Amino acid sequence: MEATSNEFLRGTLKTIVLKLLAEQGRMYGYEITQSVKERTNGEITLTFGALYPVLHKLEQEGFLLxxxxxxxxxxxxxxxxxxxxxxxxxxxxxxxxxxxxxMQILLQPQQGLSIG
Structure with missing residues (x-):
């Protein structure tokens, strides 16, 4: 199975980082990347180039110490x-x-509709 698209990942990085830190309490960068990789069975891999700008932005916004x-x-x-x-x-x-x-509702096929 192909790894999750970077397009989807970009919009969810803040949420992923905030959720992990809410659960774990305290983490460092590499630990965050490994946790994401393990939890998603390799479907989502965070690069440091994607992770650290998000961490710095969250810190600037007052969400991280x-x-x-x-x-x-x-x-x-x-x-x-x-x-x-x-x-x-x-x-x-x-x-x-x-x-x-x-999205799950939107992606479900509609009954009784014919295309064409």
Whole structure:
């Protein structure tokens, strides 16, 4: 099966990151990419080039706090949600669930309609 299109992924990156951080509490970039890959059985793979701009934007918007920690001689940046980020995570996930439901309705074949 072909991996999920980048077109669909672009519009959902914020929601994905917020949802993971809401569940996990604190994560670093590589950990986020691996979690997405594992949870989707490889269907969705986040590149660092796509992930880090989203993390920086969420931080600028006041939704994330960052904390640097030295691990094995290297500096690792951890991300956690602010109270505003937690509220936004709930809102974004709810909006996305409604969107998916609407898309499922739209994609169902209509009974009694003939094309042509």
């Amino acid at each position: 960052t904390e640097s920690e030295e691990v094995d001689g290297r500096l690792r940046k951890y991300y956690t949600l602010t109270p505003s980020g937690s509220a936004t995570a709930i809102q974004k996930v709810s909006e996305f669930e409604r969107f998916v439901e609407a």
